[in-house]
Amino acid sequence: MDFDFSEEQRLLGETVDRFVADRYDFAQREAILAQGEGWSADVWCALAELGLLGVGFAEADGGFGGGGIERMIIAEAFGRGLLLEPWLATVVLAGGALRRAGTAEQKEARIGAIIAGERIMVLAHVEPQGLRHTRDARALAVAHGEGYRITGEKIAVLHGGSAHELVVSARVGDETGLFLVDVDSPGVSRETVRGYDGVPVSTIRFEDAPAEALGAADEGRRVLAAVLDDAIAVLTAEAVGAMTETLRLTGDYLKTREQFGVALASFQALQHRMVDMYVQVELSRSAAIHAALACDDPSGGGTLHIAAAKAQAGRAGRLVGQNAIQLHGAIGFTAEHKVGHLFKRLAAIDALFGDADHHIDRIAEAGGLPPLS
Known part of the structure; x- marks a missing residue:
């Protein structure tokens, strides 16, 4: 490209x-x-x-x-x-x-x-039934006075414990709408843990919690789909950055670590490993660029190409991370070395908003990728 x-x-x-x-x-x-x-x-x-x-x-x-x-x-x-x-x-x-x-x-x-950095808002949309049903929420919003009341549960809410306000997806009749919920409102409870990559995630429960509609109810699915496409493209780019840093650290290590009196980088088999890693990083970089461009397509026709980029980055991240750990040896497993943290983040990125297999299934169900625009 x-x-x-x-x-x-x-x-x-x-x-x-x-x-x-x-x-x-x-x-x-x-x-x-x-x-x-x-x-x-x-x-x-x-x-x-x-x-x-x-x-x-x-x-x-x-x-x-x-x-x-x-x-x-x-x-x-x-x-x-x-x-x-x-x-x-x-x-x-x-x-x-x-x-x-x-x-x-x-x-x-x-x-x-x-x-200004004064307000943390986060999206609460993933539910216990799984990602495939995210756009058809089970959380229920019922009209109440001039607003709504929401009952339901959301999981894997990124930074939910730090939020001042939530954007929550919920069902309104046959539609999925988006709603604004203050975290200090009655009926809102949060449980927060750290993910294996260190990022805090929350389970948030709503029991007749007061809410304000964000836009029209019949626009919720469309808006949520566009927002998730943006997030998936961003995660693909973040994975490229993490893989690039992983490749750099691994190359530096092979140039300085010696066995049998020579640097590990001198062994041809290890050079081949590094080339395989490099190829996957660059394939992911090209996919990330195309995904970023697809996000700005007003027709929304690039969604499957964004899915393809996420699938590429997910599989590449696993290959790059696993090879980096093996090439570093024991030090790659330690908390004191950055490469292990990079691999954990790459694994988390693959899981967020659908792993590689999920997005490949999406493409297959749609009959394959449309032509590049």
């Missing part, structure tokens, strides 16, 4: 790369991981100062603008640094739903606070 960034996109990439290098080396990340929330409010404020929380929001709303490519650039850098902050949860998922479905009043009340 022949693709060049614009000057503005190159500057954005340089800014994010510099931030990750200066503020998010492995030791700094480990210190953040040890904190109670599992992410840093100081880093979050710094991201706000750089304008990175405004990506995707319209300039008229105080945002940075930008689309799929800008999100890809940021996510790839965050993948290299293994950022723990709720950028995906707040800016891409909840923020994506808000900017697509929110009324002018709802946007005015929330977008500025999100961009």
Whole structure:
């Protein structure tokens, strides 16, 4: 794929790369991981100062603008640094739903606070019955006065324990709508644990919890599908960043570690392993670029290509991560080495919003990929 960034996109990439290098080396990340929330409010404020929380929001709303490519650039850098902050949860998922479905009043009340780093909103949409049924929620919303009341359960809510407000999918008659729920409202309870990659996830239960409709009920499925496509494309780009860093660390290790008086990098069999890893990283990079471009297709016709990119990154992440652990030997299993943390994040990315097999099934059920536009 022949693709060049614009000057503005190159500057954005340089800014994010510099931030990750200066503020998010492995030791700094480990210190953040040890904190109670599992992410840093100081880093979050710094991201706000750089304008990175405004990506995707319209300039008229105080945002940075930008689309799929800008999100890809940021996510790839965050993948290299293994950022723990709720950028995906707040800016891409909840923020994506808000900017697509929110009324002018709802946007005015929330977008500025999100961009300033003062408000954490997250999307609660996955239910215990599994991902395939996510767009047809079982959580139930019932009209009550001028608003709604929601009853149901959501699982795997990214950063749900840190949220001030939730965007919740729920059934309204035969439709799936989106709703705004304050986490401090009566009838809302949360249980939060750390995922194996260190990212906090929550199970959230609603018992007749008060809610405000976000957009029209018959628009919920469409908005949710578009938001999930954006998130899947972002995760693909993050996986590319994590794989790139894994490849770099593994190459450096093979150049310095010696056996039989020579560097491991001199062994041809190990060089072949590195080439296999490199090929998968670059295939995933091309897929991530195409997925990012597909996110900005107003027809929504690129959704299966986004699914294909996620499948590619999921399988590539496993190959790259497994080979990196084996080539590092015992040190690759230790908590003190970054490569193991990268592999755990790659495994988590594969599982989020459908693993490689899930997305391959989606493509097969649709009769294959449509022609590239």
